[in-house]
Amino acid sequence: MKTIEQKGMYQKFPRSGKDTRVTHYCAGCGHGIVNKLIAECCAEMGLQDRTVFVDPVGCGVFTYYYWDAAHISAAHGRASAAATGVCRARPDAVTIAYQGDGDLGAIGFNNAFQAASRGEKFGCIFINNSLYGMTGGQMAPTTLEGEKTTTTPFGRDPALTGHPLHVCEVFSQLQAPVYIARVSVADTKRIMQCKQAIRRMFEIQQAHKGYALLEILAPCPTNFRLDPLKAAEFCKNEMEAEFPLGVFRDVEKGIGHETVDERRGESSRVSSSASVLAVNPVPQVASCAELFAEKEAVPPAENDPSVHERRFKFAGYGGQGILSLGLTVAEAARFERRYTLWFPSYGPEQRGGSASCSVVVSGTPIGSPTVEHPDVLVCMNQPSYERFVDDVKRGGTVIVDATVPITRQPPEGVKLVQWPALKMAEDFGVPKAANTMMLAALKKLGCTGLSGENLEKALVASFAKKPALGVKNLELLHKAEAETCA
Numbered sequence: 001m002k003t004i005e006q007k008g009m010y011q012k013f014p015r016s017g018k019d020t021r022v023t024h025y026c027a028g029c030g031h032g033i034v035n036k037l038i039a040e041c042c043a044e045m046g047l048q049d050r051t052v053f054v055d056p057v058g059c060g061v062f063t064y065y066y067w068d069a070a071h072i073s074a075a076h077g078r079a080s081a082a083a084t085g086v087c088r089a090r091p092d093a094v095t096i097a098y099q100g101d102g103d104l105g106a107i108g109f110n111n112a113f114q115a116a117s118r119g120e121k122f123g124c125i126f127i128n129n130s131l132y133g134m135t136g137g138q139m140a141p142t143t144l145e146g147e148k149t150t151t152t153p154f155g156r157d158p159a160l161t162g163h164p165l166h167v168c169e170v171f172s173q174l175q176a177p178v179y180i181a182r183v184s185v186a187d188t189k190r191i192m193q194c195k196q197a198i199r200r201m202f203e204i205q206q207a208h209k210g211y212a213l214l215e216i217l218a219p220c221p222t223n224f225r226l227d228p229l230k231a232a233e234f235c236k237n238e239m240e241a242e243f244p245l246g247v248f249r250d251v252e253k254g255i256g257h258e259t260v261d262e263r264r265g266e267s268s269r270v271s272s273s274a275s276v277l278a279v280n281p282v283p284q285v286a287s288c289a290e291l292f293a294e295k296e297a298v299p300p301a302e303n304d305p306s307v308h309e310r311r312f313k314f315a316g317y318g319g320q321g322i323l324s325l326g327l328t329v330a331e332a333a334r335f336e337r338r339y340t341l342w343f344p345s346y347g348p349e350q351r352g353g354s355a356s357c358s359v360v361v362s363g364t365p366i367g368s369p370t371v372e373h374p375d376v377l378v379c380m381n382q383p384s385y386e387r388f389v390d391d392v393k394r395g396g397t398v399i400v401d402a403t404v405p406i407t408r409q410p411p412e413g414v415k416l417v418q419w420p421a422l423k424m425a426e427d428f429g430v431p432k433a434a435n436t437m438m439l440a441a442l443k444k445l446g447c448t449g450l451s452g453e454n455l456e457k458a459l460v461a462s463f464a465k466k467p468a469l470g471v472k473n474l475e476l477l478h479k480a481e482a483e484t485c486a
């Protein structure tokens with residue numbers, strides 16, 4: 001088969017560790033489209049040998065696999081700070097920072113804003129997909145009002161979590177930037193406009209004219225929980241309604257720039273002077289409220305100070321179902337109308353590396369999702385036992401798989417339960433169900449503080465897309481409960 005050469009990209013991506021030309025982006029992801037446009041512009045303008053890309057932490061983290069140019073990987077939120085260093089140290093280079101809306105709008109907002117205010121000579125490409133993509137779809141500063149994310153399951157409520165942050169409009173209050181624009185990649189026409197805007201950004205950097213910000217509205221089908229076409233429509237209808245497209249400033253072209261004196265006289269001119277790009281009106285589609293429609297609607301948590309907070313840690317190897325076990329307990333708490341948080345932690349590997357999650361269940365709003373001293377620790381392997389056993393609270397419980405050698409006892413006052421979860425799952429002919437075996441132990445020992453009925457309901461709900469497996473796991477749960485604990 002003849003492969004088409006993609007300008008500006010490596011023709012294979014060996015840095016990914018695979019002999020492939022396939023990127024890591026999901027189908028319909030805005031990053032994938034923008035990555036190609038950036039590579040094309042850089043190559044078409046003959047800038048590959050002069051360009052230094054500063055890569056973010058977020059879904060754009062692997063652009064150094066793809067773009068054939070120089071790269072620096074910055075820590076999360078620090079791409080604009082790193083780009084400041086690059087463009088000062090190498091004034092001859094074309095420096096481009098690439099950042100997501102969590103990266104730039106949340107943790108990295110101040111250093112991005114200050115770099116813009118100083119007029120550092122780099123271009124910043126800002127991908128706004130309205131949430132944290134890489135980490136599983138949490139709320140970002142740009143999340144729309146009412147938008148459901150994993151951390152705003154009832155929709156973003158401005159009274160609790162504020163209003164969406166308009167980065168272009170905020171940066172437009174600064175004196176130094178020479179170019180500020182917002183585009184989108186939600187359809188072909190917009191993609192062409194986006195390419196022109198990226199080109200313009202490269203032109204400005206090629207001539208070392210000053211700081212430029214290009215915000216790009218991008219669909220994230222996976223975390224919107226929509227197919228690629230519907231995700232693009234969501235981007236057009238809902239996101240553009242909140243974040244209008246346009247060139248907010250292009251100093252050379254006389255768009256949207258006033259001197260401080262002029263602005264003092266007429267403070268609203270910057271935002272009103274955005275020249276809005278002509279885009280076709282599109283039909284209305286499913287709103288964000290429908291995104292999580294498949295999840296059972298449960299009334300919000302009830303405030304009940306008599307229910308004390310319980311903190312859990314679940315740990316094991318990735319692939320042992322430890323994160324879903326934690327999620328099942330959190331889901332049971334939701335069914336019980338408790339406040340609850342589930343906080344996963346894992347390495348970059350999808351399988352095999354260490355994985356753990358923290359769960360907090362309480363009758364009152366929860367302050368922090370981190371669990372340093374769990375009441376209950378569930379360990380599926382030796383490294384997690386070694387790592388967390390000393391942290392368990394006095395009066396707490398450690399449930400550990402019976403295959404794990406007990407090299408040291410838990411602290412005084414902590415109950416140790418060795419439970420043959422892996423063996424039972426194996427004996428029952430479903431080795432993958434070891435996490436369900438652990439749930440049986442939690443239920444049998446009564447250490448979740450949640451009703452058995454809700455734990456079972458949550459187990460079944462976790463297999464909502466494969467109901468037969470839900471029934472099977474419930475059966476296995478009951479069989480395991482009949483076993484005796486060591």
Ligand SMILES: Cc1ncc(C[n+]2csc(CCOP(=O)(O)OP(=O)(O)O)c2C)c(N)n1
Pocket residue numbers: 057058059060076099100101102103104107127129131132133134135140
């Ligand atoms: C200092 C630090 N805090 C938090 C994280 C976890 N983290 C990794 S990516 C990310 C957010 C990514 O969201 P965004 O910047 O919007 O990019 P997207 O993945 O949506 O493209 C977070 C919070 C981290 N890696 N480092």
